[in-house]
Amino acid sequence: MSITSIFAQQKFEQLISEIDKGNFSNSEKAIDSLLISSELSFEEKSYLRFEKERMNRIRLDFQKSKQDIINFSKEFLPDVNDEMILNWEKDGSLEFMIIDGEKKYFNRSHTNLFRINKELRKIKESKLGTLKDSLDFYLEKNIPNILDKLKNKESINPQKIKFTYTVSVKPNMVPNNEIIRAWLPFPVEYNSRQSEVRLISVNNDQYVLSGKNQKHSSIYLEKAAKENEPTIFEYSVEYSAKPLKYFVDAKEIIGYNKESDLYKTYVKESAPHILFSEEIKLLSNEIIGEEENPYIIAKKIFTWINDNIPWAGAREYSTLRNISDYCIDRMHGDCGIKTLLFITLCRYNGIPARWQSGWMLHPGNVNLHDWGEIYFEGIGWIPVDQSFGIIDSEIEDAKYFFFGGTDQFHMIVNEDYSDQFYPQKNYERSETVDFQRGELEWRGGNLYFDKWNYNMKVEYLN
Known part of the structure; x- marks a missing residue:
């Protein structure tokens, strides 16, 4: 968040409070009135326009009714009633908002309910059997094999x-012949983990690759819209990837060079999502206790989040004001939300930590995915996938494989979050934190996710 945005948030504190209470219609009218004023700066007007856009995005995220929740829950709980619904709302299992006086539930709150609430999870498990999915079984089978090869220093062919x-x-979505600008996610060359990136084809005569200096790796395309026709952007790429695991002995961890630029950059707060709030400080004290070894501290954080923050489908990140605090408040999160909590707690404890994300391309499980990296002096950056978390295994290194390890199916696109694009984007982003689906705009404004669809088709060449 820029200094200008922080000042704007302070200036419009009362308005922001009304928005957060769900008083959208009155807030929109207030914003429209303010935007007419010539006394506001360009930056302040941009801030207000995005607050108006944020309300639209929240409306899209909260469209379920109470009856929708009841209908879904009856599959596992035939006697579900209003009192149960109210109790789930009170304990935070069921996410809702009062928008202009009407209670609306988050679009994924019905499925999240049976992930977040421990009792309901047990009920679902009793009816369906194990709640492990195909990815769980895949990892439990393959991670020990990867570990054996890495420990024995056997050659592993790149995937x-x-x-x-x-x-x-x-x-x-835009008028005929208007130019649509598109930034699509593109795999980055990243040491031995991800290499030999080669563009195979693109359905455009001209394109721009963002280059190695950008934190969001993209391929940029432009196309003119045609009336009554979809506008399609498409490319194909090949790359190679290897699994990696750092076998770290906590006793060999050395002190940080606290005067280095790296250390100063990656232990500091980064508004709005990495802030050392009172909630972060209290939680850190609970998790860490008197421990001083950075490696053990990071592992304690990793373990606590794994054990206490269940995975759940997430709201669009652009609708959340502080993701790490949201995670503590709601006590659930998806891969990115859990990762930002991990990064924030690490930084608060003086451990350099940063964001990394892209796609998970595991056979049968292709999806957007976020994870992170932490830094140890003399070792370097090591990957940490807080969402994959602890693997169900009796082998300690397998259990904690994703604390200091990664497999060959984590495709890296981003080496930070909320960074700039190349070429520069003119309008607000659809995803203000991450970059995995893409970003699109035209001269009339941003094209949000409800205006387009995306698809990833994967082939495994060996």
């Missing part, structure tokens, strides 16, 4: 992957 990424803008 060669080809994928085709497609974005299709729905017909008539």
Whole structure:
């Protein structure tokens, strides 16, 4: 968050409070009145326009009714009633908002309910059997094999992957012949983990690759919209990837060079999502106790989040004001939310930590994915996947494989969050934190996710 945005938030504190209370219609009218004023700066007007856009995005995220929740819950709990619904709301299992006086539930709150609430999770498990999915079984089977090869220093052939990424803008989202600008996610060259990136094809005569200096790796395309037709952007790429595991002995961890630029950069707060709030400080004290070894501290944080923060489908990040605090407040989160909590707690404890994300391309489990990295002096940056967490295994190194390890199916696109694009984007982003689906705009404004679809087709070449 820029200094200007922080000042704007302070200036419009009362308005922001009304928005957060769900008083959207009155807030929109207030914003419209303020935007007419010539006394506001360009930055302040931009801030207010995005607050108005944020309300639209929240409306899209909260469209379920109480009856929708009841209908879904009856599959596992036939006698579900209003009192149960109210109790789930009170204990935080069921996410809702009062928007202009009407209670609306988060679009994924019904499925999240049976992940977040421990009793309901048990009920679901009793009816369906194990709640492990195909990814759990895949990791439990393959991680020990990867570990054996890495420990024995056996050669592991890189996994060669080809994928085709497609974005299709729905017909008539922009006027005929208007140019649509598109930034699509593109795999980055990242040491031995990800290499030999090669663009195979692109359905455009001209394109721009962002280059190594950008934290968001992208391929940029432009196309003119045609009336009554979808506008399609598509490219294919190949790359190679290897698994990696750092076998760290906590006793060999040395002190940080606290005067280095790296240390100063990656232990500091970064508004709005990495802030050392009172909630972060209290939670840190609970988790860490008197421990001083950075490696053990980071492992304690990793373990606590794994054991206490269940995975749940997430709201769009652009609708959340502080993601790490949101995670503590709601006590659940998806991969990015859990990762930001991990990063924040590490930084608060003086451990350099940063964001990394892209896609998970595991066979049968292809999806957007976020994780992080932490830094130890004399070792360097090591990967940490807080969402994959602790693997169900009796082997300690397998259990904690994703604390200091990664497999060959984590495709890296981003080496930080909320960074700039190349070429520069003119309008607000659809995803203000991450970059995995893409970003699109035209001269009339941003094209939000409801205006287009995306698809990832993966081929495993060996």
